[in-house]
């Protein structure tokens with residue numbers, strides 16, 4: 318770290334839980350963010366600002382007008398551009414020293430596995446169940462940390478998964494019954510609406526968990542789900558049990 322870095326990251330370094338050593342860990346970390354929409358925007362921007370050394374962002378969509386209500390990595394000038402290029406542009410404007418890898422595609426199959434394998438932590442910011450199940454499978458197979466969140470209407474939820482940890486469930490343990498069931502669970506913001514800052518809250522919380530995992534401080538939401546209701550301004554947290562017969566992680 319040079320003098321500029323010490324100045325840039327000074328407010329992190331002041332925190333005894335991070336310090337010089339923790340900031341070095343952040344600068345050496347590799348994070349994969351899948352989806353740079355409502356959740357992925359704050360995750361990408363905060364992790365770039367925090368100095369995560371290598372951030373891969375994956376998304377196959379282009380920026381549309383209806384995204385701008387909540388997807389704060391994009392702006393009017395990026396309409397029609399790919400979301401990954403738009404988001405990378407904003408990340409670089411904040412921090413030109415980090416390495417940003419753009420994956421303008423729907424990560425799936427072997428490509429998903431290899432992207433998951435090259436990251437330390439995977440952040441699921443996607444908006445549909447099918448993709449979430451596939452990302453979970455890849456993280457279980459590659460034994461990686463998965464920081465997952467979802468938001469709809471006035472509500473958000475998030476969890477951290479790692480099957481290598483004792484008694485820790487995977488995403489499929491908790492939601493597997495929905496995989497081949499009715500589509501009613503696959504609720505999307507396009508059909509149900511979403512209050513703009515709710516994705517900001519949940520995405521910021523995902524960024525916090527990523528940083529804690531990298532600097533190995535505090536208690537992450539491993540095996541727990543945190544539920545946020547913006548209308549009543551209440552938070553709730555529950556344990557998530559491991560399914561001993563889970564078809565993915567058992």
Ligand SMILES: [Zn+2]
Nearest residue numbers: 487490563566
């Ligand atoms: Zn499982």
